[in-house]
Amino acid sequence: MNETTNTPKKRVLSGIQPSGVLTLGNYLGALKNWKAMQSEFDCLFMVADLHTITIRQEPAKFRQQIYNTAAMLLSIGLDPSQSTLFIQSHVAAHAQLCWILSCYTQFGELSRMTQFKEKSQKHADNVNAGLFSYPVLMAADILLYASDLVPVGHDQKQHLEISRNIATRFNNCYGDVLTIPEPYIPKIGARVMSLQNPTKKMSKSDENVNAWVGIVDSPDDILRKFKRAVTDSEGCIRMQPGRDAINNLISIYSTVTGKSPEQVEQQFEGKGYGEFKVAIAEAVIEEFRPIRENFEYYIKDKKELERIFKAGAESAAHIANRQVGKVMKKIGFVL
Numbered sequence: 001m002n003e004t005t006n007t008p009k010k011r012v013l014s015g016i017q018p019s020g021v022l023t024l025g026n027y028l029g030a031l032k033n034w035k036a037m038q039s040e041f042d043c044l045f046m047v048a049d050l051h052t053i054t055i056r057q058e059p060a061k062f063r064q065q066i067y068n069t070a071a072m073l074l075s076i077g078l079d080p081s082q083s084t085l086f087i088q089s090h091v092a093a094h095a096q097l098c099w100i101l102s103c104y105t106q107f108g109e110l111s112r113m114t115q116f117k118e119k120s121q122k123h124a125d126n127v128n129a130g131l132f133s134y135p136v137l138m139a140a141d142i143l144l145y146a147s148d149l150v151p152v153g154h155d156q157k158q159h160l161e162i163s164r165n166i167a168t169r170f171n172n173c174y175g176d177v178l179t180i181p182e183p184y185i186p187k188i189g190a191r192v193m194s195l196q197n198p199t200k201k202m203s204k205s206d207e208n209v210n211a212w213v214g215i216v217d218s219p220d221d222i223l224r225k226f227k228r229a230v231t232d233s234e235g236c237i238r239m240q241p242g243r244d245a246i247n248n249l250i251s252i253y254s255t256v257t258g259k260s261p262e263q264v265e266q267q268f269e270g271k272g273y274g275e276f277k278v279a280i281a282e283a284v285i286e287e288f289r290p291i292r293e294n295f296e297y298y299i300k301d302k303k304e305l306e307r308i309f310k311a312g313a314e315s316a317a318h319i320a321n322r323q324v325g326k327v328m329k330k331i332g333f334v335l
């Protein structure tokens with residue numbers, strides 16, 4: 001219950017793929033918001049490992065990435081006594097509901113997904129059916145828990161929209177069974193751009209390592225990457241249309257410190273880019289210091305990680321299995 005309004009808390013679900021190193025972009029665009037949401041909402045956060053095999057993974061590396069992502073959820077301050085933290089593949093109902101919902105999803109609507117078009121171009125040698133039906137699995141993730149709100153970055157909005165369409169189509173056949181989820185636009189949040197090419201999103205898959213900052217990068221690396229960040233020749237620290245590099249740096253500093261862009265502009269009035277970059281690096285290093293320390297602690301004890309995430313999966317499965325049962329009963333399956 002929400003203690004102030006005495007109404008049930010809204011349900012929130014989100015997921016992150018264990019597809020590699022987590023970056024400042026993942027942190028400011030997703031993870032930091034999750035932490036901010038956990039007291040206000042009834043939250044479930046998962047490591048979306050089933051989604052990751054749409055692209056071929058090397059088994060040992062994949063397994064390590066799942067542990068790393070799980071450890072990172074704890075390290076940023078998600079609290080398993082407050083939120084349900086789990087690994088998607090530990091709850092079989094995700095794959096089960098995915099199949100069912102795929103029979104309520106049209107070929108045409110999946111063909112229009114931008115991410116499918118982009119990824120099938122990038123991995124042209126492996127355009128598998130999983131890549132195509134990726135949004136159906138995501139719809140299953142969301143609809144299994146009757147989620148009211150789904151915090152997602154801009155790139156996932158289209159997938160949320162198709163989840164809403166699938167749920168509405170299902171409800172039109174069988175009555176009010178599925179909760180139609182709303183996208184959640186976080187209070188804090190930013191689209192973090194590459195430090196080397198500020199018209200591109202910061203992404204760990206960038207071949208230039210100076211383009212992105214990892215959450216567990218060493219302080220020296222973080223400082224070096226910000227010092228090398230591209231700027232422009234204007235020489236002043238002010239947000240203006242078209243000044244992608246400076247806008248990105250101001251936005252990063254502002255999101256990390258909680259200061260408004262105007263306050264940041266005032267603080268650095270008359271100062272040079274060099275000084276500004278060092279200040280950003282220092283703020284990011286301080287933000288990440290406790291996370292990095294926590295990460296080193298959690299990643300050492302895989303048994304403990306497994307214990308925490310298995311307990312989470314058990315609570316999640318309890319909700320999810322009931323929902324699948326309800327859906328199957330409506331369709332006419334013999335239970």
Ligand code: AMP
Binds near residue numbers: 028153154203
């Ligand atoms: P990905 O690592 O691309 O699977 O993304 C995981 C989550 O982090 C998603 O919610 C993305 O929207 C978010 N995200 C990834 N990169 C960025 C970025 N550069 N800026 C903001 N959010 C991001």
Ligand code: TRP
Binds near residue numbers: 013014048051142
């Ligand atoms: N597809 C999301 C991404 O790549 C991750 C994800 C999987 C997700 N299932 C979800 C996000 C359910 C929100 C809700 O970022």
